[in-house]
Structure formats: C-alpha cells, structure tokens
Amino acid sequence: MAVEVPTPSGPARPELRIVETRVYRGPNVWSYQQAIHLVVDLGILEQYPTVALPGFTDRLLELVPGVGRHSCSTGRKGGFVDRLRDGTWLGHVAEHVALQLQTMAGHDQRRGKTRSVKGRPGHYNIVYGYTDETVGVAAGRLAVRLMNDLVEHDEAFDFETELNAFLRQAERVAFGPSTAAILEEAASRDIPFIRLNNASLVQLGQGVYAQRIRATMTSKTGALAVDIAGDKDLTTTLLGAAGLPVPKQEAVRTLQGTLEAARRIGFPVVVKPLDGNHGRGVCLDLQDDAAVEKAFDIAKAESKRGTIIVESFVTGRDYxxxxxxxxxxxxxxxxxxxxxxxxxxxxxxxxxxxxxxxxxxxxxxxxxxxxxxxxxxxxxxxxxxxxxxxxxxxxxxxxxxxxxxxxxxxxxxxxxxxxxxxxxxxxxxxxxxxxxxxxxxxxxxxxxxxxxxxxxxxxxxxxxxxxxxxxxxxxxxxxxxxxxxxxxxxFPPGSQSRVPIVAVTGTNGKTTTSRMIAHIFKGLGRKVGMTSTDGVVIDERLVIKADASGPRSARMVLQNPRVDFAVMEVARGGILREGLGYDRNDIAVVTNIAPDHLGMRGIDTLRQLADVKAVIVEAVPRNGFAVLNADDPHVRNMRRRCSGEVIWFSLAEPGSETREMIDDHCRRGGRAVVLEATDRGEMIVIKHGRRSMQLAWTHLLPSTFGGAARFNVANSLAAAGAAFAAGAPLHDIRQGLRTFATTYYLSPGRLNLIEVGNADVFLDYCHNAAGMKELGAFVDRYAEQKARKNDHARMSRIGMIGAAGDRRDDDMRELGAVAAQYFDVIVIREDERLRGRATGETAELVAEGARQAMAEGARCRQVEIVLDELDATRHVLARTNPGDLVVMCVDKHAMVAAELEERTKHAQAGARVGQKGDAVSDPDLDPNTLTVSAEAEGSEASDEALTAADAEPETVDDTAV
Missing domain, CATH: 3.30.470.20 (ATP-grasp fold, B domain)
Incomplete structure (x- = not known):
C-alpha cells in the first residue's frame, strides 16, 4: 500500500520521522514518573489519519494484536480499535505500539500520551512510560519504523525479524529473575533503587541508608564467605569438621591424580570443577576409569584454577x-x-x-x-x-x-x-x-x-x-x-531507606537559598550532600567543580554513602532534558519566576517557565512540604499542584492582600515565614497555626548587609521555611542564618564583598534583568548606608555586567537598560562561551539597551565594552577610586576573585596596583583549577559538564560551600 501526494516535483514518499529523543529518568513536565519523549514529524502523513489508509488497521492488529486490547481514552478494553477505525494520527498509534512492544518484552507499561507541538504543524510529542530506558527507546524506534512500513512497505524491513531482535535486546538488558524479585519487593515497600551498571549491580535506598545487591549477593555478604563457598574442597572440609553429612572428597589437578582419587574413594564417583557454578562441568555416576578419564577433560574446561574435585556419588533426589x-x-x-x-x-x-x-x-x-x-x-x-x-x-x-x-x-x-x-x-x-x-x-x-x-x-x-x-x-x-x-x-522493619531531599528552584536566588539550607543542617551535625551551579558538595567538601544543578549530579549525591541529608539546586535545563534525578523530594522550595531562558527549548512565556519549575512541587508527597514565594503570582499558583502542605514566605507588609491570604492560611493551621516590624527593626517570624515564633532580626543577618540586600532577606525566609519543614529546631535555624555570610568561602560568586584599595567591590552572578533590578536596589540601599557613615564626596558606582549569548536580544537590551538606572559607569564583558553568537554581538546588544536608557535620562553616564572578563576586571579596577562602589557580575568567579585577592595583597604590601605578584595560594582562587561547564545555561546550566573534562574531580579540603 502506498500513499502518494502530488507535488510540483512529483510524488512524495510518506514517512514518519523521529526529530528528537529524550529520556526522563524521574518526574518531568509530562509525567510524575520516568518516561520516554519522542518528537516526531508526520510530514505528509499529517493529512492521512488511519481511516484514510486502507487496510492499515487490520494489518496493524494482525502484526501487533495486543494493541487491540488497549482502552485508550475511551476507558474500556478495546477502545483503541474504535479510535483506529474512526481515524487517529500515526503519532498516537506509534505511542500505543511502543507500549505494547514493551509489554511483549515483559515490561508492563500502560502510561502514554500524544500531543501536538504548538506552532509546528505535523509535529507531535509522544510520551510513554518505560521500565528500562534502552528497551523503551528501542520500542519507540521500532514502532515508528512499523508505522512507515504499514503505510508503504519497505522490502528491507521484516517486522518479525526486527521484533525478534528487539526481544533479544530486551532479554539482554533485563534484570534476572532473582534481581527482579528483590526489586519488586523493595518497590512494594517504597524503597528506591538505582541501577549502577548494565548488569545486576543495584543500589537499594539512598545515601547513608543505601545497600547494594548483585543478583542475590548483598552488601552484607562477606567476601571471605564467598571465597569459601567457591572452594568446594574447603567447604566440604569445614562442614565435615562440624559433623554435617558430606561425601568423601579429594582435590586433584592431574588426570592421574583424578584416577587414583576415584579408586581410593570407590566407584561410583562424581568429578566436578573446584570453582564451577550452575552445574557446568559436573559429571555424575562415573562407574570406571574410562568414564573418569572422559569426565576429567569436561571438568577441567570449566575450572578457573585448574583444580578438580573427586567425590563419592551420593544417590537420591536433588534438593x-x-x-x-x-x-x-x-x-x-x-x-x-x-x-x-x-x-x-x-x-x-x-x-x-x-x-x-x-x-x-x-x-x-x-x-x-x-x-x-x-x-x-x-x-x-x-x-x-x-x-x-x-x-x-x-x-x-x-x-x-x-x-x-x-x-x-x-x-x-x-x-x-x-x-x-x-x-x-x-x-x-x-x-x-x-x-x-x-x-x-x-x-x-x-x-x-x-x-x-x-x-x-x-x-x-x-x-x-x-x-x-x-x-x-x-x-x-x-x-x-x-x-x-x-x-x-x-532493611529491617522500621528502618529508613531514604534521606530527606530538599529541592530548590527558581529564576534567581536558588543557589544562595540552597547554601543557606545546607549551612543550617551542617550546624545540626548532618552530612549534607548538595548540588549547585558551582559543583557537588559532600559534607562541606567540594568534590566536583562544574555546573551540577541537574539530575546526574542529584543521583551522584544520593549514591554517596556519607550523605544523610540532600539539598538539590534544580535547574530548568536539567528538568527539560532528563527530569529530576530522583522520584520525589520531601521539600520543594521555589524562590521566584522571572524572565530568563525564555525562547529556549520551547519555553517562551513565564507561565511555561513556571510549569517547568513546578515539577519539583508536583514531586512533593502527601507528607511533604512546598515552600512557596507568596509575593510572586506564578509561584503562588503552584499551590494547586502540591500534594503536601504549603508553607508561604513573603516580604509583604501586614495589612496587604498577600498577608491577608497568609494570615487566613495560618488560621486554618497552615505555616508561613513572614516579616514583622518591631521598634528594633524587621523581625523574621515563623507562623504555625495561631503560634508566632520570632526567629531573627533581618539587619543582624550577615547575608543581608544590614537589611540592604532584600533578595537575601527573601532567601533567608525561604531557607527558614524549608529548615522548619524538615524538623530543624528554631535555635539551630537562627544560628544557621546568623552565621551564614556571603563570603567567598561560604557562598562563592554570590554577593561577595572584597575591599580593594579602600573601594568596596561586590562579586555577584547576576545575569538577567530581574536579578539586576534586585541588585540595583541593593546598591541604592548600600550606598545610602555608606553615605550616612561617611560625609565624603559622592561615591561613583561602577558596574561590570554581561549576558549569556543564548538569551533573546530583547532580554539582553533590558539587562543593559536596567543596569543603567543604578550605575554611573557600566563596563560590558562577554562570557568565554558565546553560545552561538559572534564575538562582540552580545556585548553590543547590552550596550544598546544601556545607551537607550541613558537617552531617556537614566543615571548612567558612560558605557564601555571590554570583552575579555579578566581584562574587564582590570579595566574596572584601574578606574576605581577610594570610596567607590563596584559591582562585578561575573561568569568565572574564581578567576575574578583570584585577581581581586592579588590586588588586595599588593595594596596591603604597598606595591603599585596592577603589578604582577606571586601565584594565589588558595586553590579556590586559583584560575588554573577551574572546571568550566560543557553546557552552561547561565544560572540554570545542566550538569552535562560532568564529562571527560571532569574525569578527575577536584577535592578542596578547606572549602565550606
């Protein structure tokens, strides 16, 4: 059967084509569970539903009869056949076939959906569940090939042959019956598992509670016991010494020795390898020398060490x-x-x-x-x-x-x-x-x-x-x-198998919030595993330097046997690419939703971005918590997606609409973290039902710089809410926030204050317009604080800024326009990775926005472009005078911090600013130790950076991140 559509150039060959394949290994934007996602292009087949393809349905049911039992959207068995005869599109049919192929391979899967791709006619998202990702992907590809063959037969394609090859592949990668039985039992008890290799090595549980199995060998199986069991001669000797019934036995290595041993023991005998298994090489009921001689060669071939066992033949049944x-x-x-x-x-x-x-x-x-x-x-x-x-x-x-x-x-x-x-x-x-x-x-x-x-x-x-x-x-x-x-x-009854997981996401502030939460629980003595855009931290030690805010890094933390508390910074890039790296998180924290990363991977609006971020809220179980920013309408709407309890945090003043909503929530027994005005300043208050518990004054928290950094006040509220939900005592939450400072050692690259030549220099990672507004507001408040303490002439504000090349042109212009409202001088740099842009293109777009704002009366008086980040840093320092306020929005914070430390050392030694000095002694500030992410997406880069460049993770002993 062939479908031909006349075109100006002649008949076109119908073909369903896979455009993109993604494997979600945890909760994702499509499903609460792991799934395969295929983006397919129907081409001219978009014009041909199944009803327009004569014989298609009958042939499909003949080759894959199991799909005839699918209910589909009808809710009754066999309903999918009605859909086929009424007319449905081939992408939808491929979804059902992919599910049925997995069922035929022994992987019972029934979850699937097919949706059109918005704005791309003929393109469809096919999403379906899987048990093993290799089998799941192969099922999707074979389903698509079958669709094409049913439309127009390809002589090179034989479905029966391809199906058999698919089933053999499924058999090769499947768990054996023993492993599968243990995993089914573990799943029934809600014990998570991670497959550690392509065979039967599996981790049950997480972190400090993890146990491993390989088939039926467990973490508690002693290596010495395995060696003894593998030595049949030694085993028999030990059992005989304990008075247990065992056959007469001798270990030999030569044919002559085998014959002599058989004669001493007495016929009939058994000849078998010393270290064999599964009955291979075992020869029974040998009655004479000739039979023993023949059995020797068989047993010898299966013996790893060349030793043969000769033992008396015991008659009876085998148990x-x-x-x-x-x-x-x-x-x-x-x-x-x-x-x-x-x-x-x-x-x-x-x-x-x-x-x-x-x-x-x-x-x-x-x-x-x-x-x-x-x-x-x-x-x-x-x-x-x-x-x-x-x-x-x-x-x-x-x-x-x-x-x-x-x-x-x-x-x-x-x-x-x-x-x-x-x-x-x-x-x-x-x-x-x-x-x-x-x-x-x-x-x-x-x-x-x-x-x-x-x-x-x-x-x-x-x-x-x-x-x-x-x-x-x-x-x-x-x-x-x-x-x-x-x-x-x-896992004895009542024992734990999971470590608490706190997931943190948002457009801005998620890294700092993650560090605050980790710092609080470090103070409680917990062994915290944390992922962030700076790397993977295990118990205060930075073990991987890379952008590690994705699912692979999350699994790395959960596999570490020291971790008893996990804090995961979750980026949109990782969610879109692989989903979460675990099945659920006990606590989800969402800081805010702002325009960033729009126009990438099909995410064009704030609502779509919020849908991606909401995945961690959907991954909260009924006994979990979602800590949500009540001041952000997009975050506030996520409450409907949470199966657990919502904890609000807000900077809103009493009497506002937001506070009224929060007060009503608390009157019903809910929880919230808010600010209350006192005669000594703003107080952070945790509310639980009708109880109000004072936590700390905001101006006494080092991370807020006397309350000037309002974004860190918000981050502190979020961290306090998460810690309270996780069961931390109020005293320890208070102590954690009071001792968390945005120094380079506790929070590298996030509002680090370094004094260089009597000028205040702030190092930050701000890279989008929403973050720049918050940073600019901090600059205003901080400058006002300085002015009250110092009657010097008006200080200059110098800002070094840059934007990632994969942002939209308008986003880059907006970044420059916002920065122009707060700085007198702007120096624009570029990231080393241009992400598809020409050299200088990104900087020029940012400068364009700044100049437009200057023409409309913005504060800025001068815009300069210095593309290289280190050159831009030196340029800014060269024009900085004592008393000035400098903000450097950096990409490679360690390299810039190293330059600032070097300048500070020389300034203290009385040397000329800019003179080259000795190498930086701190490994965290040594640019030579940097690991650059292989696929960065600003603050939301994926952790695909954990590649060959990071094959030898760096360990920094004195880093407390």
Whole structure:
C-alpha cells in the first residue's frame, strides 16, 4: 500500500520521522514518573489519519494484536480499535505500539500520551512510560519504523525479524529473575533503587541508608564467605569438621591424580570443577576409569584454577535449600532436564514440544531454560539405551541431563513445607559454617521428608548468590516469596531507606537559598550532600567543580554513602532534558519566576517557565512540604499542584492582600515565614497555626548587609521555611542564618564583598534583568548606608555586567537598560562561551539597551565594552577610586576573585596596583583549577559538564560551600 501526494516535483514518499529523543529518568513536565519523549514529524502523513489508509488497521492488529486490547481514552478494553477505525494520527498509534512492544518484552507499561507541538504543524510529542530506558527507546524506534512500513512497505524491513531482535535486546538488558524479585519487593515497600551498571549491580535506598545487591549477593555478604563457598574442597572440609553429612572428597589437578582419587574413594564417583557454578562441568555416576578419564577433560574446561574435585556419588533426589539470614526460607526439588514419552514421538520431537513452552527461554531470561541437545545430552540418552530418533514408551521419563540445575533445562518442585526439621537444621548450620547471609544448600538424599542422617545422603555444595527462580516460579507447587526475607535482612522493619531531599528552584536566588539550607543542617551535625551551579558538595567538601544543578549530579549525591541529608539546586535545563534525578523530594522550595531562558527549548512565556519549575512541587508527597514565594503570582499558583502542605514566605507588609491570604492560611493551621516590624527593626517570624515564633532580626543577618540586600532577606525566609519543614529546631535555624555570610568561602560568586584599595567591590552572578533590578536596589540601599557613615564626596558606582549569548536580544537590551538606572559607569564583558553568537554581538546588544536608557535620562553616564572578563576586571579596577562602589557580575568567579585577592595583597604590601605578584595560594582562587561547564545555561546550566573534562574531580579540603 502506498500513499502518494502530488507535488510540483512529483510524488512524495510518506514517512514518519523521529526529530528528537529524550529520556526522563524521574518526574518531568509530562509525567510524575520516568518516561520516554519522542518528537516526531508526520510530514505528509499529517493529512492521512488511519481511516484514510486502507487496510492499515487490520494489518496493524494482525502484526501487533495486543494493541487491540488497549482502552485508550475511551476507558474500556478495546477502545483503541474504535479510535483506529474512526481515524487517529500515526503519532498516537506509534505511542500505543511502543507500549505494547514493551509489554511483549515483559515490561508492563500502560502510561502514554500524544500531543501536538504548538506552532509546528505535523509535529507531535509522544510520551510513554518505560521500565528500562534502552528497551523503551528501542520500542519507540521500532514502532515508528512499523508505522512507515504499514503505510508503504519497505522490502528491507521484516517486522518479525526486527521484533525478534528487539526481544533479544530486551532479554539482554533485563534484570534476572532473582534481581527482579528483590526489586519488586523493595518497590512494594517504597524503597528506591538505582541501577549502577548494565548488569545486576543495584543500589537499594539512598545515601547513608543505601545497600547494594548483585543478583542475590548483598552488601552484607562477606567476601571471605564467598571465597569459601567457591572452594568446594574447603567447604566440604569445614562442614565435615562440624559433623554435617558430606561425601568423601579429594582435590586433584592431574588426570592421574583424578584416577587414583576415584579408586581410593570407590566407584561410583562424581568429578566436578573446584570453582564451577550452575552445574557446568559436573559429571555424575562415573562407574570406571574410562568414564573418569572422559569426565576429567569436561571438568577441567570449566575450572578457573585448574583444580578438580573427586567425590563419592551420593544417590537420591536433588534438593536446593535456600537459607536467608540463617533461617530456611524455601526448598525446591530439582528434576533434571527430561521428556516423557507418548508412544509415538521421537525424543527430538518431544524436546521440541517441551521447549515450545512459553515459560522456557535461553539462559536465565525466563523462569525455565530450554533443553539443550548437545554431546552431553546424547551421552545421557545413550546410557539409557536411547538416541534422538528413538520413540520412548508412553509415560516413560527420559533424562537429557544428569544434574537438576535449572540452567540446564531442569524443572523444580516446591518442597518448602515437606522437609524434616532435622534436615532444615543441617542446612541452616551449613550456611552458618560458611558464613553466608544468603546461601543455597544442595542436598542429595532419598527423601527430604525423612532425616538425612538415617536415610543416607549428604550436602554436596554450598552456593553463594543462589538463584531464586526455582523458588519464585516452581514448575510444580506454590511459589515462595523469598525476596521478603532478603529485603528484611537489608532493611529491617522500621528502618529508613531514604534521606530527606530538599529541592530548590527558581529564576534567581536558588543557589544562595540552597547554601543557606545546607549551612543550617551542617550546624545540626548532618552530612549534607548538595548540588549547585558551582559543583557537588559532600559534607562541606567540594568534590566536583562544574555546573551540577541537574539530575546526574542529584543521583551522584544520593549514591554517596556519607550523605544523610540532600539539598538539590534544580535547574530548568536539567528538568527539560532528563527530569529530576530522583522520584520525589520531601521539600520543594521555589524562590521566584522571572524572565530568563525564555525562547529556549520551547519555553517562551513565564507561565511555561513556571510549569517547568513546578515539577519539583508536583514531586512533593502527601507528607511533604512546598515552600512557596507568596509575593510572586506564578509561584503562588503552584499551590494547586502540591500534594503536601504549603508553607508561604513573603516580604509583604501586614495589612496587604498577600498577608491577608497568609494570615487566613495560618488560621486554618497552615505555616508561613513572614516579616514583622518591631521598634528594633524587621523581625523574621515563623507562623504555625495561631503560634508566632520570632526567629531573627533581618539587619543582624550577615547575608543581608544590614537589611540592604532584600533578595537575601527573601532567601533567608525561604531557607527558614524549608529548615522548619524538615524538623530543624528554631535555635539551630537562627544560628544557621546568623552565621551564614556571603563570603567567598561560604557562598562563592554570590554577593561577595572584597575591599580593594579602600573601594568596596561586590562579586555577584547576576545575569538577567530581574536579578539586576534586585541588585540595583541593593546598591541604592548600600550606598545610602555608606553615605550616612561617611560625609565624603559622592561615591561613583561602577558596574561590570554581561549576558549569556543564548538569551533573546530583547532580554539582553533590558539587562543593559536596567543596569543603567543604578550605575554611573557600566563596563560590558562577554562570557568565554558565546553560545552561538559572534564575538562582540552580545556585548553590543547590552550596550544598546544601556545607551537607550541613558537617552531617556537614566543615571548612567558612560558605557564601555571590554570583552575579555579578566581584562574587564582590570579595566574596572584601574578606574576605581577610594570610596567607590563596584559591582562585578561575573561568569568565572574564581578567576575574578583570584585577581581581586592579588590586588588586595599588593595594596596591603604597598606595591603599585596592577603589578604582577606571586601565584594565589588558595586553590579556590586559583584560575588554573577551574572546571568550566560543557553546557552552561547561565544560572540554570545542566550538569552535562560532568564529562571527560571532569574525569578527575577536584577535592578542596578547606572549602565550606
């Protein structure tokens, strides 16, 4: 079937095309849970809904029948078929197919939505859930290829072949049955997990509470115990010394030694590798030297260290006893791979029928393993007088393997409640002797229901990291939920698995607020992990210097075993790219929403920007809190998205509309942090219901510079609200705010005051118009304070400013226009990374705005452009006189701070200003130690900077960020 649309140049080939792929690894703008996001272009297929494509629906249902059961928006099973026959667009169909393909791979997913891209006809957002991101992305790509093939068949595309390749890929990356069972149990208890590699290494829990598993090996599994279990000779010796029943055994390395050992022990014997697993290389019931000689080569090939075990052959049934935490949890009887004759089919045909069981797969991908017909299987058949072409009598059991391992095609029968208590005690004692927390004890005995000491039998192996599937999915009998005791072992009932997470976002002030919160809890003795635009800080140590305000850095903090409290600065770039780096945050803080980063990644309005920032509010659980700025209407509207409790903070005066709303909120038992006027100044007050608790005077907080920095007053309110919500005592909140100063060591690059040549120089990160208004208001108040203390001639105000190149032209002009209202002289610099702009273009746009404001009567009298940041810094210092007020809005704060410190040192030594001095001794102020973000987005850069440039994280011992 082909769809042709006449065009001036001839027929066009219809094609659905993926334009962009994103993987959200946590809550995001589309979903509360992880999701795949495909942006697709339908092209000419936008004109062709499914109803206009003859045969499309029938062919789709034939190839992927499972989509016929989807309810879609109808709310009833099969409703999606009605949508197909009534007419829907192919992007929507691709979403359903991607979900069904994952279901076919064993990943049950039912969450999805398709929405058109605003302003881009024919483009659609396809969003759907996933379990494994590799499988999820592959499902989306295969779904799109299938859509195109159903519209116009491509001879090079065979869906059955592609589907099989997709399913094999899903099997390769999927967790094994044992790991999956533990993770399902953990998820049922709300224990988070992080996959640490592409195999089965998984972290359960967060930070200081984290535990790790690899398959069924846990953090509590001793390395020495694993070594003992891997040495079958040593294991048998230890168990025998404890009086436990074990077979006679010798360890040998040569064929001659193997033959001699077999003769000493007495036939029949077993030959197996010393350090093998899954039954590989095990040869049973060897009756003579010839059989031993042949078995030697098989066992030798599977032995890692070249040592072979020869032991007496114990007859009986094969039982696996699972011991967890020293107690028996499950017992399974393992039956070797076999078929049962029907009187008419050959052995080969019976094997084919048995392998067609949907429960059987390759290796450990499913609950049963397909029977493999190899030379060993043919030998076992020959020993019973059969070949693959033989037709066994009806009802006769024909073995194809001697060992009962599931990995060789065996089946399991649950015997958990059949075992005799003496046998249970023996198995538990064997696990204790080896020292394993999770152990698989292999018993060979006539019947597990009778004492093995009386009926005969022995423990033939003790296994570390035993498989669970024979217990969780027995072929016969009831499944045993053995993951529960394993998780109990790691997280006893009542223990914690999560560290408190405080997420902070907003346009301006989020870095300072994050640092304030971290500082408060450091004073409480907590081991705080913090992400920010300056890097990752673990317990007061800066471990990564990069822009780390994204999801990857958040996961880095949650993986650190020292962290017991996390403070995450969350940037819009990371949310749009990957979502949050965790599933939920206990407390969300939103400082403000202002015009910045607009026009990027589809975010064009403040409302859209607020929707992105609101993701952390939506990630608050019912028992959590959202600390919101009541003075900002966009932030105030986020209260409707919070499942938990809202805590307001506000600078508004009593009697204002905002304060009336807050007072009404508190009368209903709510919480808020506000300002109250007193005869000694403004007091920060925490209100909880009808209680009012005085916290601190704003002018006594070092970060506010006597109350002049109103934005830091607001940040202090937000930090106090978050700390109060997290359970910090009032005294400790007060002490934290009183000891937090905007020095370079506590808050690098955020309103740092450095005196250079009797001039006050402030270092700040301000980079947008909204921030410049707040900074300018601070400059006015600070200058007024200085004027009251000093009757000198009027000081000059000099500002060094710059804008990121990925902002809109009007935003850059507005930045210059606002700065012109507060400074006498403006020096405009550029960031080192121009972000797509030509050299000088950004600076000229900022200058254009400043000059326009000057023409309209702004304060500024002179605008200069010095593009290089360090040159601009030196230029500003060269024209600065004693008593002047200088504000430097910087990009690389460490480099500028190093220059200022050097000037200060020389000034104190009486040297000429500008003379080159010795290297800066402080590593934080050494520009050579800087790590520059690989993808900065101003104050909201993503943490993709954690790349090769940061392969060796810098550790700064004396930094308290």
């Amino acid at each position: 696996r006893c699972l011991i967890v935490g020293g107690r028996m949890q499950a017992i399974a009887e393992r039956v070797p791979a076999h078929v049962v004759g029907d009187g008419s089919s050959t052995v080969a045909q019976l094997v084919e029928v048995t392998n067609s069981d949907p429960r059987r797969g390759v290796g450990h991908e499913k609950v049963l393993t397909k029977i493999k017909v190899d030379d060993a299987a043919r030998e076992v058949l020959a020993g019973q007088g059969y070949t693959l072409e033989s037709v066994p009598p009806e009802g006769e059991m024909v073995k194809l393997a001697l060992t009962g391992n599931m990995s060789t095609g065996g089946i399991s029968i649950d015997r958990t409640f059949d075992a005799h208590p003496d046998n249970v005690e023996i198995a538990e004692e064997a696990a204790r002797m080896v020292g394993l927390d999770v152990a698989g004890i292999d018993f060979i005995c006539p019947d597990i229901t009778f004492p093995v000491r009386e009926t005969g039998g022995a423990i033939c192996e003790v296994n570390a990291a035993p498989g669970f599937r024979m217990h969780t999915h027995p072929t016969v009998g009831e499944p045993q939920f053995i993951a529960k005791p394993v998780v109990d072992l790691l």
